Amino acid sequence: MNTVCDVYEDSRRRDYPPPRSHQLDDLLTAVGTKHDDDAFTALFDHFRPRVHAQMVRLGLAPFAAADVTQDVMETIWCKAHMFDRRKSAAATWVFRIAQNRRIDVCRRSREHIFAETDLSLIPDSAANNETNIDTARIERHVHAALDALPQDQFKMVQLAFFEGLSHSSIAARTKIPIGTVKSRLRLAFSRLRSLLCDAGVTGAC
DSSP states (O other), X not given: OOOHHHHHHHHTTOOOOOOOHHHHHHHHHHHHHHOOHHHHHHXXXXXXXXXXXXXXXXXXXXXXXXXXXXXXXXXXXXXXXXOOTTTOOHHHHHHHHHHHHHHHHHHHOOSOOOOGGGTTOOOOSSTTOTTOOOHXXXXXXXXXXXXXXXXHHHHHHIIIIISOOOHHHHHHHHTOOHHHHHHHHHHHHHHHHHHHHHTTOTTOO
16 A cells, blocks of 8 residues: 555656546545545645645745645545545545645744745735835845754755755655754744844844
8 A cells, every 4th residue: 555655756757637527536435435546646646736836825835835735645545535525526625625734734833934936025914014125135134044044954944945845755855853854944944034033024023
């Protein structure tokens, strides 16, 4: 039986057309009733990039979106038996799980998370605030803050943001315990927030 991590690694090498809506329903039902590995693999390939992209669009940082996506994939495997195709489509069921996980993450975190493609921009929640810092200055502050991180913390941020790896994938690549990965990322973001706050970047405090 494949693990979720096995399927993740294998998915990098697969390339075939996505299933249609009714096929997704059939696949999810097969996972729920028979723990069908092939059906789960097809669902994983279809939903993993879509869930991750949706979580990023809704405001999660790439590493947080990757963790939510991983959790959603594990939930599909473990709880597919709860899917009822008479009540909703497979996509609706999966994205509802993803949305609930996103809400949980937001409730647990008070940090301002910015998207990977907008790493140089720290959003200001106050519209028309006269103290807004121009984009070029923000970018300089962000780069300076990243340069100030210890190398081990910077490496974690680099893998999480610029490569979009989940905590478990970072741990596997670096051969560092996942608890250490999470700890270093927490320390890195705490330090980044402090440095940006000290620099007067609006929205960082």
